[in-house]
Amino acid sequence: MPDKRREYALNAVLALGLLLVPLWAYWAGSPFTITVFTRIAIFALAAVGLNIALGLGGMVSFGHAVYFGVGGYVAGIAAQHAFNGETFLGIAGANQMLIIWPVAMIAAGLLAAVIGAFSLRTSGIFFIMITLAFAQMVYYFAISWPTYGGEDGLPIYVRNTFPGLNTMRPWNLFILCWCLLMLAIGAFALIRASRFGAALMAIRQNPDRVAAVGISPFGIKLAAFVISAMITGLAGALMADLSRFASPAAMAWTMSGELIVIIILGGTGRLFGPVAGAAVLVGFEVIFGGMTEHWRLWLGLVLLLTVLFARGGIVTLIAGRERLG
Amino acid sequence: MTAALLFEQFLNGLQFGLMLFLMSAGLTLVFGVMGLINLAHGSLFMIGAFFCAAAAGLTGNFWLGLAAGMAAAAAAGALIEVTVMRRLYTRDHLDQVLATFALILILSEGTKILFGPFPLYLDVPPLLTGTVDLGLTPYPLYRLALIVAGIGVALGLWLLIGRTRLGIRIRAGENDREMIAALGVNIRALYTVVFALGAALAGLAGALVGAVQSVQVGMGEPVLILAFVVIVIGGIGSIRGAMVGALLVGVIDTMGRFLLPQVFALFLDPSKASGAGAALASILVYLLMALILVIRPKGLFPVHA
Amino acid sequence: MVDPVLSLSHLSKSFGALKATDDVSLTLMPGEIHALIGPNGAGKSTLIGQISGRIAPDAGTITFKGRDITGLSVAQRARLGLGRSFQISSLIPEYSARRNVMLGLQARQGHSFRFLKPVMHDRRLRDEAEAILAKVGLAGRASVPSAELSHGERRLLEIAVALALEPACFLLDEPMAGMGAEGVGALVDFLRGLKAQAPILLIEHDMDAVFALADRLSVLVYGRIIASGSVEEIRNDPAVREAYLGDSE
Numbered sequence: 074m075p076d077k078r079r080e081y082a083l084n085a086v087l088a089l090g091l092l093l094v095p096l097w098a099y100w101a102g103s104p105f106t107i108t109v110f111t112r113i114a115i116f117a118l119a120a121v122g123l124n125i126a127l128g129l130g131g132m133v134s135f136g137h138a139v140y141f142g143v144g145g146y147v148a149g150i151a152a153q154h155a156f157n158g159e160t161f162l163g164i165a166g167a168n169q170m171l172i173i174w175p176v177a178m179i180a181a182g183l184l185a186a187v188i189g190a191f192s193l194r195t196s197g198i199f200f201i202m203i204t205l206a207f208a209q210m211v212y213y214f215a216i217s218w219p220t221y222g223g224e225d226g227l228p229i230y231v232r233n234t235f236p237g238l239n240t241m242r243p244w245n246l247f248i249l250c251w252c253l254l255m256l257a258i259g260a261f262a263l264i265r266a267s268r269f270g271a272a273l274m275a276i277r278q279n280p281d282r283v284a285a286v287g288i289s290p291f292g293i294k295l296a297a298f299v300i301s302a303m304i305t306g307l308a309g310a311l312m313a314d315l316s317r318f319a320s321p322a323a324m325a326w327t328m329s330g331e332l333i334v335i336i337i338l339g340g341t342g343r344l345f346g347p348v349a350g351a352a353v354l355v356g357f358e359v360i361f362g363g364m365t366e367h368w369r370l371w372l373g374l375v376l377l378l379t380v381l382f383a384r385g386g387i388v389t390l391i392a393g394r395e396r397l398g
Numbered sequence: 399m400t401a402a403l404l405f406e407q408f409l410n411g412l413q414f415g416l417m418l419f420l421m422s423a424g425l426t427l428v429f430g431v432m433g434l435i436n437l438a439h440g441s442l443f444m445i446g447a448f449f450c451a452a453a454a455g456l457t458g459n460f461w462l463g464l465a466a467g468m469a470a471a472a473a474a475g476a477l478i479e480v481t482v483m484r485r486l487y488t489r490d491h492l493d494q495v496l497a498t499f500a501l502i503l504i505l506s507e508g509t510k511i512l513f514g515p516f517p518l519y520l521d522v523p524p525l526l527t528g529t530v531d532l533g534l535t536p537y538p539l540y541r542l543a544l545i546v547a548g549i550g551v552a553l554g555l556w557l558l559i560g561r562t563r564l565g566i567r568i569r570a571g572e573n574d575r576e577m578i579a580a581l582g583v584n585i586r587a588l589y590t591v592v593f594a595l596g597a598a599l600a601g602l603a604g605a606l607v608g609a610v611q612s613v614q615v616g617m618g619e620p621v622l623i624l625a626f627v628v629i630v631i632g633g634i635g636s637i638r639g640a641m642v643g644a645l646l647v648g649v650i651d652t653m654g655r656f657l658l659p660q661v662f663a664l665f666l667d668p669s670k671a672s673g674a675g676a677a678l679a680s681i682l683v684y685l686l687m688a689l690i691l692v693i694r695p696k697g698l699f700p701v702h703a
Numbered sequence: 704m705v706d707p708v709l710s711l712s713h714l715s716k717s718f719g720a721l722k723a724t725d726d727v728s729l730t731l732m733p734g735e736i737h738a739l740i741g742p743n744g745a746g747k748s749t750l751i752g753q754i755s756g757r758i759a760p761d762a763g764t765i766t767f768k769g770r771d772i773t774g775l776s777v778a779q780r781a782r783l784g785l786g787r788s789f790q791i792s793s794l795i796p797e798y799s800a801r802r803n804v805m806l807g808l809q810a811r812q813g814h815s816f817r818f819l820k821p822v823m824h825d826r827r828l829r830d831e832a833e834a835i836l837a838k839v840g841l842a843g844r845a846s847v848p849s850a851e852l853s854h855g856e857r858r859l860l861e862i863a864v865a866l867a868l869e870p871a872c873f874l875l876d877e878p879m880a881g882m883g884a885e886g887v888g889a890l891v892d893f894l895r896g897l898k899a900q901a902p903i904l905l906i907e908h909d910m911d912a913v914f915a916l917a918d919r920l921s922v923l924v925y926g927r928i929i930a931s932g933s934v935e936e937i938r939n940d941p942a943v944r945e946a947y948l949g950d951s952e
Contacts, residue, residue, distance in 0.1 A: 133492050191688050194695050198435045198491050198634060202626040203691070209623045210684035218677040266821035268809050275795045275806055282793045285755065286810040286868060287781030293815060326623065330499045337496055367511060373503030380497040381485055396848070397797045398823050 080392035084345040088258075091117075091348060092251055099244045107243040108315070113348075113355045114250040115311045120335040120347030121257045122304030127333065128342030129265060130297045131277030135201045136188070136208025137332050140181035140302040142215065142324025144309025147177040149227035149319025156230060170235045170249070170314070174307055181306025182299045184211070189298040193291060196280075208329060215321045227319040240314070250311050254348070257304050262344055264300070273297050274342075274397060305332070334376060340388030343395065349387040402535035407656040408649065409532075413541050415648020416548025420603035421625040422632070422640040423555060424596025430635030430701060431571040431592050432487050435494050438478065438501035439600055439625070440618025441509075446471040446601025447608035447617060448509055451518040460523035464605050471601020472594045474505075479593035484586070506615050517614040520605075544606055551599070552641060559637060568592060624651075627687050633697025642698055647683045654679040706769060707732050708872045708902050709754070709785075714763035716749055723749035725926040727763070731872055731902050736894065738905045738913045741923035747906050748790070750923065751876050754904070755787050756780045768871055782813070786870025786901075790877045792857035796850035800841055800860050803849050804832040807867030832867070839863045839893070855886045862893075873903040879912050891915050914938075922946075 091114060098106035119141050126132040151173050153159075154166025167173055192203040216224045238245045264270045272293050275283045280290045313319045322328070331354065339350025357375070361368035379386075385394065425439050449470035454463025478501065486494045522540045529536040559565035567583050571592075604618070611617070628647050632639025659675030666674060690698065707730035714727045723746045731737050741747055752758035754765060756777040764773045772780055781787075794803050805828050809815060822828065836845050839859045844852060849860055858878060865873055878894075879887045891912050894903060907913050913920070914934050921931040922943050930940045937943055 127492075133495060135495065191691055194691060198429065199630060199696075201435060201491060201495060202630055203687070205623060206627050206630065206684055206687060210681045213680035214677055217673075217680045219673045263821075264818055266823065267819060268815050268817040268822045270818075271802070271806060271809060271822045272815040275798065278795045278797055279793060281757075281777075282789075282795060283806070283810075284777040285781055285787055285789070285793075286807045286864065287778050287813075288806075288810045288815050289776065289778040296816065326619065330495075330502075333492075333496065334499070337492075341492075367507045369503045370507035370511070373500040373507065376500035377482065377497055377504065380493050380500065381482070384493070398799055398802055398846075 076393035076396075080343075080388065083349075083388065083391050087345045087348045087352070088255065091254075091352070095244065095247050095251075104243045107247050109355060109359055111243065111247045111250050111315055112312075113351045114247065114254045115308050115315060116332075116335060116355060117348045117351035118250065118254045118257055118311065119305045119308035120332050120339070120351060121254070121261055122301045122306075122308065123332050124301075124336055124342065124347055125261060125264065125304070126298050126301035127336055128346070129270060129277065130273045130294055130301075132193075132294060132298060133201050133333070134204045134298070134301075135326070135329050135333070136204035136206075137302070137305050138324045138326065138328030139188075139208035139211045140185060140305040141309035141312065141328060141332070142212070142319075142321065143181050143184055144177040144306035144311075145313035145319040145323045146215070146221065146227065146309075147180050147306075148173050148233060148310040148313040149229055150221055151176065152229045152231070152233055153221070153227060168231065168233045170233050170240070170310075173233055173310055177306045177310035178303040181309070182303040185299045185302030186295070189295045189302075193294050193298065205326060205329065208324060209326060212321060212324045212326070215324065222319070222321075224321065226321055229313060229317045229319065232314050232317055246315060250315075253307065253311070257307075258344060258348075260304075264297075265344075269293065269296070336386075338376075338379065338386050340386030343386070343388040346386055346388050353387065403656075405532075405534045406537060407652055409537055409541065409545065411649035411652030412645065413544045413548070413648070414652055415645040416545060416552070417603045417607055418621070418624055418628055418648050419548060419552060419641055419644035420599045420606075421621055422628040422644050423552075423637055424599045425622075425625050426629050426632070426635055426637060426640045427568070427592055428596050429629070431568055432483070432589055434483060434487060435491055435498070436483070437495060437498040437622065438505060439596070440620075440622030441502050441505035442471045442475055442597045442600040442618070443604035443621055444509060444613075444615065444618040445474050445505065446604030447520075447613045448513050448518060448604075449601075450605035451520040451608050451613045452513060454520055455518070460521070460609075463520065464602075467605030467608075468598050468601045471604070472598035475597020475600075476590055476594040478597075479590045483593060484589070487589075502619070509615050515615075517612040518608075520608040520613060522609045540609060544610075547606060551602070555599075555637065564591065624683070627683055629697070630687050631690050631697060633699040633701055635701035636697070636699040639697055639699035639701075646686065650686060651679075651683050654682040658682075705733060707766075708768060709904065710766045711750075711754065712764050712766070714750070714753055714760045714765070716753060716758060716760050722746075722926045724753065724760070727923070727926070727928055729921050729928060729931065731904050733902055734898060735918040736898050736903045736905055736916050737919045737921065738907060738917035739921050739923060740907065740910070740913055745923045746926040747923060748876075749926075751787075751790075751874065751906060754874060755785065781810070781868065781870075784868070784871030785874060786865040786868040786872070787874040788861040788865050788876055788878055790880060790906075792849075792854075792861055794849040794857060794860060794864070797848055799846050799848055800836060800852065800856075800863070801829065801832050801845040803860060804835050804863050804867045805829065807864040808832060811868050835863050835866050836860075838866065840889070855882050858882055858886070859890075862890075866897075870901055872901050873897070875903055876906050877908055878905075879907055879909045887912055 095107045095110040123137045126134050150161055151167045154161055155168040188207045192200055195203060221227050232240050234240055235249060240246050272283060272288050276290045276293055283290055309323060335347055335350035335354050338353050339346030357372055361371055421443060428434050428436055446467040450463040450467030453466035454460050482497060486497055526540040526543050528539050530539045530542060559568060567588055571588060624647060628640055628643035631646060632643030658679040659672045662671035662675040709731040712728045714724050716724045727750060749758060753760045756775060764771055767783060767785060808828055808831055833845055836842050839862050841856060841859055844856060849857060862878060879890060887909060894916055917934055920934055920937040921928050924946045929946055930937055930943045
């Protein structure tokens with residue numbers, strides 16, 4: 074199977090490239106390059122999450138930024154309370170990443186359980202509009218609720234810590250993000266190969282058939298939606314720590330659009346699609362953003378042409394269409 | 399709180415709702431007839447506002463601006479339909495979302511290039527300045543005109559769809575695409591006309607609203623998302639549903655923002671009350687949407703396939 | 704007296720003014736093939752929809768293995784052992800024939816919330832799926848994506864997926880539709896053997912196949928069952944001749 078081998082090679086190039094370029098930048102003393110690659114890793118992680126719902130389950134969630142944003146707010150609120158000694162509903166703050174990450178994932182997961190319970194009653198175009206609307210609801214709530222910064226967002230004065238690592242160093246934060254990304258990709262691979270994944274991918278293709286063999290699509294989809302949001306929430310917590318700022322903009326609808334763009338550019342449902350897509354999107358912004366302030370116009374054109382004429386994304390372009398066995 | 403204030407807020411809600419209707423009507427028509435989800439509908443709203451403000455600024459005539467705004471939006475709509483949308487009708491919704499998302503990026507940056515990065519302002523025409531006494535309260539004449547215009551367009555649309563040859567074709571297209579193609583209707587032209595009509599309505603809304611808010615890039619998307627809420631509430635493809643949904647959303651949103659902080663003030667101290675009230679008010683229409691989804695998952699006026 | 708496996712009593716469903724099913728009652732007894740025939744538009748699809756759980760009846764009840772299942776979902780009914788095939792092949796297009804059957808096996812075992820073990824490396828599941836494919840004569844096509852199978856092969860795969868569920872009754876919606884004469888002959892033989900495993904409610908257009916297979920026949924016209932009985936009784940029923948076999952003689 075040459076296609077399969079080519080995909081493995083591409084995956085190795087992406088995983089190692091994402092690691093080795095910042096390593097080189099570390100030796101060469103270019104913290105900016107490391108930060109760019111940290112952004113790529115975090116966006117890829119967020120998109121790995123969405124890829125479970127969208128790529129495997131066919132759920133076009135146009136509101137995944139909300140879980141990204143909520144993860145960021147968990148990091149921001151925990152850090153603020155650790156800083157000022159106050160509590161959130163009686164819970165003390167924390168500045169320890171090993172505490173913040175699971176809390177961010179749980180918060181995103183709970184929100185996804187509620188939003189999913191409503192939106193998964195529908196499908197198709199309804200689902201797209203409803204996930205967008207609910208995400209917008211949380212966004213408006215965040216900017217109109219003054220306690221945690223409102224429209225201004227929430228600064229993180231001291232980056233949260235990880236045992237044994239100085240997270241203020243760009244390389245250390247990068248390597249944390251890279252490891253989490255690889256873990257998430259591993260989890261994605263496990264889920265895709267499992268019985269759960271078999272049911273989920275079948276639901277994407279033919280939900281009526283899946284119900285007719287006795288598997289309720291709703292439960293499977295909701296579970297996938299929640300897992301998906303948890304991973305995206307984790308990415309949000311990392312992003313807040315990278316930018317030292319929990320921003321309402323992280324849950325704006327444009328962010329949801331960008332997450333979908335990452336997946337489509339990379340290759341929907343493909344293991345390393347999010348990495349390829351995130352590298353292209355962030356790379357586009359860094360390179361063209363430096364040349365013209367209207368880089369979004371060019372991004373739009375590239376995206377439009379990709380959708381109209383080059384479906385399947387980068388992974389498909391290089392490694393061919395996927396066969397599910 | 400007086401009855402006069404309440405009445406005034408109700409009128410504001412009505413006016414907001416009617417503008418939302420102009421947006422939602424085009425969206426729901428395009429979905430009903432062509433099965434297309436169009437995120438770039440908000441960009442057409444923005445184009446209407448920009449061309450209206452620019453033309454009115456150049457000529458000094460609001461009415462010329464209004465015509466320019468509508469014409470620009472309709473032309474942009476027709477152009478988009480012919481170049482892009484046409485290729486998307488048979489694609490899945492994901493492709494439609496992405497392509498129209500790309501169009502938002504292109505149209506927003508294009509507008510920035512064309513009109514510069516700063517907001518434009520549109521003055522209310524002299525004919526419609528000042529207030530009018532409605533018995534309970536004086537009310538800005540322009541906003542009253544918006545209400546009248548909204549009702550007028552809604553009636554016109556109702557007549558167009560219910561009484562004209564074009565309307566018959568549109569309704570046929572919603573029910574059975576192959577059928578009307580078999581009847582010899584030029585379906586390509588019909589789609590372009592429907593799309594341009596929806597675009598013109600969005601452009602009209604943008605132009606009209608341009609005189610009561612600043613005209614800037616990104617103004618379309620918040621309205622677009624509210625229009626989605628309207629359509630989910632009203633039922634996709636239903637003009638009547640869009641009307642009911644738009645009025646519900648407009649009035650509930652406006653009244654919520656006005657009343658909730660005051661209600662909260664009854665049992666919270668004032669500083670907290672305004673924050674909590676505003677926060678709850680900002681999500682009220684989405685809660686309404688969730689409620690309707692539980693009771694009527696296909697919206698209030700479902701159009702059966 | 705043996706209890707029926709499946710019984711419908713007084714099922715009705717209207718769409719606006721159209722009565723798609725009108726007070727339909729019928730039973731499926733253990734070990735029999737009960738065929739349901741009727742002209743196009745007689746309400747067969749609506750009836751299938753109601754039995755499988757996709758369409759909620761306006762009135763009436765459905766009893767399966769002695770239990771009222773009228774309020775259950777499609778998936779719940781399938782888990783109880785109601786195995787159906789679709790009139791228009793409805794498979795997982797990107798999955799191979801093998802994987803389509805494996806999904807049925809997985810569903811029968813009831814373990815879909817398992818996240819760790821790779822399902823395609825599950826020897827027992829694979830072997831069982833391939834054994835079922837061999838039964839319907841698709842052994843050589845196990846690795847082909849179902850979208851790339853021929854029409855007739857897809858019809859057989861439909862049956863294979865239903866077999867994987869080891870259902871308490873089969874609900875087969877026009878399994879012969881679009882098949883060649885040879886395929887129909889083979890399938891008739893296969894179904895004759897299958898009824899020992901579980902009774903079959905057979906909706907079918909191919910009259911030769913129906914007359915060859917059915918132990919009992921019911922005739923649905925305009926949403927009503929106008930006659931029910933043995934093949935001989937139905938052949939000679941004047942109401943059926945008029946309404947259904949009609950002017951052909």
